[in-house]
Amino acid sequence: MSDAPREAWITGIGIVSCLGEGTDAHWQKLMAAEPAADSTTFAPFVVHPLPPINFDAQIAKKGDQRQMENWQRIGTYAAGLALDSAGVKGKPEILSHMDMIVAAGGGERDLKVDSAVLSGMPGAANPAAFLNERLMGDLRPTLFLAQLSNLLAGNISIVHGVTGSSRTFMGEEAAGVDAVRIALSRIAAGQSDIALVGGAHNGERADLLMLYEFGHYALKDKLTPVWQRDGDHAGFALGSLGAFLVIEAREHAEARGAKPLARLTTVLSDRSNRQPGTAVQSLTRLWDKIKTRLKAGHAAVLSGATGALPATSDERTFLQSQVTKDGLAVRATGTYLGHGLEPQFPMNVALAVVVLNHGSLFPPCDATGLEQPMTGAVDQVVVTSVGHWRGEGLALVERVS
């Protein structure tokens, strides 16, 4: 393990979101600079819904689809896209030693059962017995398997045959950052050759809206770009999205003739306790570790800003003091995607790859002026993550010349 760290390439990406499926759909929507969202279905809450998806294309068996809730279908689908993109789909000789790290929260509840229990509770002679009786009678036996965080990974093993190892990280945005970080660390150190990393989120869920509305984080009434969210109109619009990356040791990729989409150079994470100023300090410490590697005029920042306060205003403070003063352009993808918590960071790493492959940045979408036009070629993208509650992270993704 004393050898020099091994270079890691991203050789596959699979993405699906409200912007559509795959890299071209995402690039076109980002270039059009016309973010859209649904502010009526869950009114007053704003969400970024997924367009209809033909799940059959990646999850062949209807029986498998029936065993999943939507967050798992989205993730298993995106994982299939990533495996296709890397050219390893259906290749057991590779999938059997492929390591998997999934970032996930919990799955969908049965809202009808919840509603029926809550409705019947006031009139129940014995509320505790009533609760037991209804849950025993009304919960689908397999629903639990659609709710367990680690069962997205389980479904990917079953549907796509990824069986080298399987780990699931929880913990909101930080889970996504650390999933990518640990996968890269293991590859760099020679503990792993190829990894499937990512996650999925169904944002069209009233039970999740409740969880985030507890903390006043759910965006209401209308969509605005994340940097413009302020005062009474702050928070994030939940987004439905799935994102997976295939990350691979360079020599492993070369041995099988795979081409790099980009180099994953560095992933860093930390946790500040979010007392005033601590998130800015944390981000600055992480930035200090990568800033000397950036080439002036050829680097851009893809921000994972959520629109939640003070996380997003802290990130703005950091960006203004460290990043935009040096002329680096910033884009917040959350304006378009909404916020998908755990998979947001893998999604933004994937979008960094999309930007690098086009060699240029999409236009600004921000009336506050933080996002500025950039005309030059982009060779390096820094991805940020500032969790709405905890967790700070950065990645450096680079063009392989």
Added chain:
Amino acid sequence: MTSGTGSFDGKDKFGRPIVVVTGLGVVTSLGAGKIDNWAKLSAGNSGIRSITRFATDGLRTRIAGTIDFLGPATSTAALAETFADLAAKEAIEESGLGTPGHFPGPLFVAVPPIEVEWSQRIEVSNHAGANDQVTYADLLRVSGQFPAYHDRFMFGSVADHIADRFGTQGSPISLSTACASGASAIQLGVEAIRRGDTDAALCIGTDGSINPEAMIRFSLLSALSTSNDDPQAASKPFAKNRDGFVMAEGAGALVLESYTSAKARGAKILGVLEGCGEMADSFHRTRSSPDGKPIIGCIASGIKDAGLSPDDIDYVNAHGTGTPENDKMEYLGVSTVFGERMKTVPISSNKSMIGHTLSAAGAIEAVFSLLTLQHQRIPPTINYLEDPLIPLDVVPGVARDVRMRHAISNSFGFGGQNVSLVLGLEPAA
């Protein structure tokens, strides 16, 4: 345990830093702390009891290994945090590593599902004051009045609390591999030290899932024992009359450290994390591949990662849940890897006494495996009635003194996630 040059340099035979254990902490339904737990475990006591925490009317299973001696339970999240806190404190104090509020390494913690539960949902519903039909629209109208529930029910909240309290470094990782979670937390720590990312790591598995919905979920999958009438006899791994696992709570914590770091500061070495094996199963969401390949591969890769051969393993700390399926598959796994020798290799299940502590099990059972090596005494499998289809030496009923150097602890989870840890005694320098 020597390098290729023959001189002892704190590296294993693969040139990786040797990972040792310098602190252990545990809480289960048997009690808090290693001393109490070991006394009861080696005496063959059971921590399983009838549930009194909530009404069990209408439930098929009314028993569990609850921890009731630490005060009332408000949520799984709060319980998991309390247990993790207690186990971590014991482990860190024993290790003597760091200073109060500063632990010089990262945190890896296996946690159960952290979710809003019925008591909160009912509270919000009552507050909404809806007539007749209560919908989520009603709940959402008043949700903003419960700000504390956001922080409590973030999945990362347990890890965040532990990181704050003990001052672990960097971003804490919360993880799940279902019933293998606790072992995966340890594996992540081992890997971080082997990479040279850190000299130490705090690894915890914790679970406090005994609530009505969590029990009903497992019950609906027909996974739980329904032997309600004699709770202490309900958990019967490898027994002919086994009828499911018994849900239980607890936490296990380990301070892992590089051998070099532990030696340099004169720490007492409690054991060695010699190897980790894993292999995912692609067969089914709740059942193992019938050919046992993933389990066999998992056990074999753990032994290989330790640089050992199956003949070196003196004791198997079984996953041994007491479900008909698990114990049959685990028998297939160990009898394939160890061959004829399995007739004489002792294999026991701590779960016969403490129940299945789910996300905590891999960590708790790693702690117990290390205590087993330390004491050179194997805790028994209680409630055993021989099953001729899976003949094993389960150390039935009574603890046994055996000379042991290496043990393997198995954890197999729903979703096909399998981990085996190989543990040993301090290497001779």
